[in-house]
Amino acid sequence: MSAEPVILAPAEAIAAPPRFGAWRKLLRHPGVLIGGGLILFMTLMGILAPVLGTINPAEINPTFRNRVPGMERTIRADDGSTRPYKHLMGTDSLGRDVYSRVVYGARVSILVGVTVATISVAIGLLIGLVAGYVRWLDGIIMRFMDGLMAIPAILLAIALVSLFRAGLFSVIVAIVVPEIPRVVRLVRSIVLSVREEPYVEAAIMAGTPTPALLVRHVLPNTVAPLIVQGTFICASAILVEAILSFLGVGIPPETPTWGNIMAEGRSLFRVYPHNILFPGVFLALTVLAVNMLGDGLRDTLDPKMAKR
Amino acid sequence: MFLYFLRRLAATIPVMLIVAVLVFLMLRLTPGDPAAIIAGDNANAEQVALIRTRLGLDQPIIVQFFIWMGNLLRGDFGESFFFKKTVAELILGRLEPTIALALCTILIAVTVAVPLGVLAAYKQGTWIDRLVMGFSVMGFSVPVFVIGYALIYLFAIKLNWVPVQGYQPLSQGFGGFLQRLILPSVTLSVIYIALIARMTRASVIEVLGEDYIRTARAKGQVESKILFRHALKNAAVPIVTVIGLGVALLIGGVVVTESVFTIPGLGRLTVDAVLARDYPTIQAVILLFSLVYVLINLAVDLVYTLFDPRIRY
Numbered sequence: 311m312s313a314e315p316v317i318l319a320p321a322e323a324i325a326a327p328p329r330f331g332a333w334r335k336l337l338r339h340p341g342v343l344i345g346g347g348l349i350l351f352m353t354l355m356g357i358l359a360p361v362l363g364t365i366n367p368a369e370i371n372p373t374f375r376n377r378v379p380g381m382e383r384t385i386r387a388d389d390g391s392t393r394p395y396k397h398l399m400g401t402d403s404l405g406r407d408v409y410s411r412v413v414y415g416a417r418v419s420i421l422v423g424v425t426v427a428t429i430s431v432a433i434g435l436l437i438g439l440v441a442g443y444v445r446w447l448d449g450i451i452m453r454f455m456d457g458l459m460a461i462p463a464i465l466l467a468i469a470l471v472s473l474f475r476a477g478l479f480s481v482i483v484a485i486v487v488p489e490i491p492r493v494v495r496l497v498r499s500i501v502l503s504v505r506e507e508p509y510v511e512a513a514i515m516a517g518t519p520t521p522a523l524l525v526r527h528v529l530p531n532t533v534a535p536l537i538v539q540g541t542f543i544c545a546s547a548i549l550v551e552a553i554l555s556f557l558g559v560g561i562p563p564e565t566p567t568w569g570n571i572m573a574e575g576r577s578l579f580r581v582y583p584h585n586i587l588f589p590g591v592f593l594a595l596t597v598l599a600v601n602m603l604g605d606g607l608r609d610t611l612d613p614k615m616a617k618r
Numbered sequence: 619m620f621l622y623f624l625r626r627l628a629a630t631i632p633v634m635l636i637v638a639v640l641v642f643l644m645l646r647l648t649p650g651d652p653a654a655i656i657a658g659d660n661a662n663a664e665q666v667a668l669i670r671t672r673l674g675l676d677q678p679i680i681v682q683f684f685i686w687m688g689n690l691l692r693g694d695f696g697e698s699f700f701f702k703k704t705v706a707e708l709i710l711g712r713l714e715p716t717i718a719l720a721l722c723t724i725l726i727a728v729t730v731a732v733p734l735g736v737l738a739a740y741k742q743g744t745w746i747d748r749l750v751m752g753f754s755v756m757g758f759s760v761p762v763f764v765i766g767y768a769l770i771y772l773f774a775i776k777l778n779w780v781p782v783q784g785y786q787p788l789s790q791g792f793g794g795f796l797q798r799l800i801l802p803s804v805t806l807s808v809i810y811i812a813l814i815a816r817m818t819r820a821s822v823i824e825v826l827g828e829d830y831i832r833t834a835r836a837k838g839q840v841e842s843k844i845l846f847r848h849a850l851k852n853a854a855v856p857i858v859t860v861i862g863l864g865v866a867l868l869i870g871g872v873v874v875t876e877s878v879f880t881i882p883g884l885g886r887l888t889v890d891a892v893l894a895r896d897y898p899t900i901q902a903v904i905l906l907f908s909l910v911y912v913l914i915n916l917a918v919d920l921v922y923t924l925f926d927p928r929i930r931y
Contacts, residue, residue, distance in 0.1 A: 556874070
């Protein structure tokens with residue numbers, strides 16, 4: 311037992327310094343700053359949607375359909391008082407205010423991105439640890455994952471949503487499932503390389519029980535790559551959610567999501583391109599921001615991956 | 619080589635078998651009795667029972683799976699619930715636009731992306747490099763339907779160069795066929811270009827540091843020949859790999875692009891089938907796309923020998 315700290319100390323001493331350096335580098339990386347700032351902006355926009363000069367995003371108004379951006383009208387509140395309102399981004403074919411819908415739409419995108427990333431990383435981590443560590447299960451799990459990965463991700467997601475009733479939950483499940491095998495592969499490959507390291511062999515020799523071994527020595531090695539991978543999953547989840555909504559198989563059209571607003575604007579696109587333009591710009595900016603953050607995280611946290 | 623080919627081909631069988639099991643289970647998870655759906659609303663219990671026996675739906679689930687697999691291997695994908703045709707007929711009718719779109723996209727993507735990636739690698743660290751990399755990140759981030767509508771707006775509505783939407787079969791003239799194909803192909807190629815250019819750049823940068831590049835320079839070889847003959851050829855393996863893996867992105871993009879441009883292809887069929895909950899069609903399309911994806915990546919593996927004679931099978 312006395313051998314354990316002696317062998318482990320140097321390994322930890324080597325691992326520690328770059329981590330602190332990485333955090334400092336992280337905050338100076340332009341991609342992290344710009345990407346992170348934009349994500350913060352979109353998140354705050356979604357949270358603060360009710361106080362950002364919006365009106366009810368679901369309110370249908372037959373008299374003011376398909377108005378161009380900048381149109382002004384008077385709004386009558388429930389108590390009879392009136393106030394002027396400017397449709398900054400115009401209205402859609404049901405007379406709903408596009409600005410309000412776009413602002414509220416940030417909620418679904420951010421929520422889906424973060425939830426999908428968290429769930430798929432958590433599940434993938436668990437399966438990956440098992441596959442990498444329990445030899446006899448490895449073959450079975452990985453063949454199953456190969457099969458899942460052979461189905462193109464968007465196609466699998468589209469097929470999966472057809473199994474459930476349309477809604478936020480089924481969309482999240484449908485996007486999570488195709489992402490899991492990619493996380494599993496990553497975690498498994500890390501586990502396989504880490505388990506050959508001298509400090510892991512030493513810990514095994516010292517009689518560390520397997521769960522403790524996984525948590526204490528294997529898990530920390532997966533953190534940085536998983537943060538990076540999770541960020542890219544978040545970006546792709548936001549895109550896939552928008553695609554599903556756009557195709558009409560995602561979140562029900564009453565809920566304002568960027569994909570839904572664009573789906574709504576499809577038929578009258580030639581005359582009123584603003585229904586596609588505004589949500590499209592917000593969607594692209596958000597995904598761009600998450601991707602920039604991911605690239606920055608990869609460069610700083612995971613130097614081995616940065617070369618690729 | 620031939621033996622290796624057979625071994626690799628055999629290795630795809632378990633993967634496809636797992637895909638088939640997943641797809642089969644997916645249909646079994648769905649609510650509703652397929653026999654009742656096929657029989658229609660006016661059928662009586664006897665007719666439904668008859669269909670159930672004919673389709674083997676009264677058998678145990680394992681037996682059903684083998685019946686279904688047997689049918690698949692004979693090219694029988696079942697009958698569409700919604701379109702009232704056999705799924706095989708349905709797919710055959712939708713094949714041409716999708717193949718045309720995919721081939722045209724790959725052609726555009728490779729001809730644009732590879733030189734772009736080589737250029738970025740050669741000018742590594744300059745504004746050209748940053749521009750290409752910036753475009754690449756943009757290409758990953760802007761959704762394919764936003765690109766599609768932006769291009770329609772610019773080239774079809776404002777400039778009036780090409781028709782807005784639609785598809786014309788090749789048999790009705792090459793000009794009209796190409797005219798309607800070009801915009802969707804460019805749209806779809808953006809993300810693919812981003813992917814390939816990025817990998818080309820990384821791969822060429824790595825090769826440019828090799829000794830034989832210095833040797834080629836020392837003997838006075840022209841830069842363009844160094845880049846495209848010496849460097850690119852040696853950098854080709856990862857590039858070809860990413861072209862193969864990118865087919866998954868391409869297939870996802872086909873589904874969206876065909877919807878934006880109202881092209882009556884397999885992608886549009888997939889969306890229609892999902893909206894109509896037409897499970898036999900969904901199953902067949904997924905199996906077909908997955909098979910194509912797996913086979914293309916098998917082909918990619920075999921192409922390695924052309925680029926790298928050190929790889930021997």
